Amino acid sequence: MATLPGSSFVLPPVDAERAERRFFLVMAIAMSATIVAGFSLNLAMGRSTFAVPFAYHAHAAVFMGWLALFVAQSATIATGRRALHIRLGKIAYVWIPLMVAMGVTIMIVVARRTGGPFFFSVNEFLISNIVGLLCFGGLALWSLRTRRHNGWHRRLMLCAMTILVGPGLGRLLPMPLLIPHAWTISFIATLVFPAIAMGRDARRRGHVHPAYWWGMGIVVASFAGSMLLAYTPAGIAITEAVVAGTPGAERPMEAFLPPGFAL
Numbered sequence: 001m002a003t004l005p006g007s008s009f010v011l012p013p014v015d016a017e018r019a020e021r022r023f024f025l026v027m028a029i030a031m032s033a034t035i036v037a038g039f040s041l042n043l044a045m046g047r048s049t050f051a052v053p054f055a056y057h058a059h060a061a062v063f064m065g066w067l068a069l070f071v072a073q074s075a076t077i078a079t080g081r082r083a084l085h086i087r088l089g090k091i092a093y094v095w096i097p098l099m100v101a102m103g104v105t106i107m108i109v110v111a112r113r114t115g116g117p118f119f120f121s122v123n124e125f126l127i128s129n130i131v132g133l134l135c136f137g138g139l140a141l142w143s144l145r146t147r148r149h150n151g152w153h154r155r156l157m158l159c160a161m162t163i164l165v166g167p168g169l170g171r172l173l174p175m176p177l178l179i180p181h182a183w184t185i186s187f188i189a190t191l192v193f194p195a196i197a198m199g200r201d202a203r204r205r206g207h208v209h210p211a212y213w214w215g216m217g218i219v220v221a222s223f224a225g226s227m228l229l230a231y232t233p234a235g236i237a238i239t240e241a242v243v244a245g246t247p248g249a250e251r252p253m254e255a256f257l258p259p260g261f262a263l
Contacts, residue, residue, distance in 0.1 A: 016204075017150075018078075019204075020154075020204075021074075021077055021078040022078055023197075023200060024074055024078070024154050024158065025071075025074040025075055025078040027074075027158060027193065027196070027197060028070055028071050028073075028074035028075075028161075029071060029074075030193070031158075031161050031162075031164075031165050031193055032067040032070060032071050034165055034168050034169055034172070035067060035164065035165060035167065035168030035169075036064075036067070036168065037168065037172060038167065038168030038169060038170065038171030038172050039060075039167075039168060039171060041171055041172060042171045047171075053109065053113070055105060055106055055109045056106065056109070058102060059102045059103070059105070059106040062095075062098055062099060062102045063099065063102070063103075063164070065095070066095055066099055066164075069088065069091060069092065069095060070157075070161065072088060073085055073088055073089060073092075076088065089144065089147065092140070092144055093141075093144065096137050096140045096141055096144075097137065099133070099136070099137065099140075100133050100134060100136070100137040103129070103130075103133040103136075104130055104133055107125075107126055107129045107130055107133075108126070108242060110125075110248075111125065111126045111239070111242055111243050111248050112242065112243050112246035112247070112248045113246070113247060113248060114247065114248060114251070115243065115247070115248035115249070115250070115251040116248070117175065118176075118251070118255065118256055118257070118258055118261075119175040119176050119178065119179050119182045119255050120175075120182060120183050120255055121180075121183070121230070121253060121254045121255050122239055122243065122248065122251070122253050123230040123231065123235050123236055123238075123239040123253060124183045124226075124227060124230045124231075125183070126230075126238075126239050126242060127226055127229055127230040127235050127238065127239065128183065128223065128226035128227055128230055130226075131222055131223075131225065131226035131229070132163045132166070132222065132223065132226065133163075134222075135160075135163060135218060135219060135222040136160050136161075136163040136164060138218075139156055139157075139159055139160035139163075139215055139218060139219070140156075140157060140160040142156055143156035143157040143160060146211075151209055151211060152209075152211045155197070155209055155211035155212055155215060156211050156214075156215045158193070158194065158197055158215075159194060159211070159212065159215025159216050159218070159219055160215070161193075162190050162191070162193055162194050162216070162219060163190070163219060165190045165193060166186055166187060166190045169186065169189050169190055170182075170186040170189075173185070173186060173189065176257060176261065179255045179256075179257065180254065180255050182255060183227075183255075184227070187223050191216075194212060194215075194216050194219075197212065198212050198216075236253070239253070240253075
């Protein structure tokens, strides 16, 4: 049973489940729309182009395909199409490892081609992104393993998706103005989504579901660990080895403003 905020009325279990499914559908749409909006804005403002190597296009196709699957899965369960939800869910077992593989590939390609966005340090961009992708893959697969336990399944997947929101949300923020903390600030900004979800749990259930504490604990710990690694001698050495002999090695390791840059 669930109690409505500011009321003594208690929702029947069936209605509470329907309300929760609708909430996670809204969150799936909001998170996916944020990612799409960020990349679309970059394209509209001329910050990005389609004239890039094939790896960029392959990466985009795989990641946008995942967003479509994520929203479709939230929609099928919210509308009671459980059989279709289960069938589509089987695709995720293949798509998640593909996401991680393509994500790691594009991080290396970008680091070698440009050194990454100038408002990020090369080492934090490369290493923290890769660790984040591995974290996403682990949480998403864990979510699939708990699919019979709806409370864990949908919450762990939301935690995993928080990691993917970063690139889209970061493109909506004035990143050059946030140097030298742009990377950390963009990560913190993504926490608004799990914060909303955890707040809803606290209001509706009287406590936050343990899946959020575990999921977001892993997300935050992974980010902190990746940042520590990125700035160790080993992290610097790994980054230098990856970009050695490529255009990415020609830019400063730390975040910087290009000469003549203006917002």
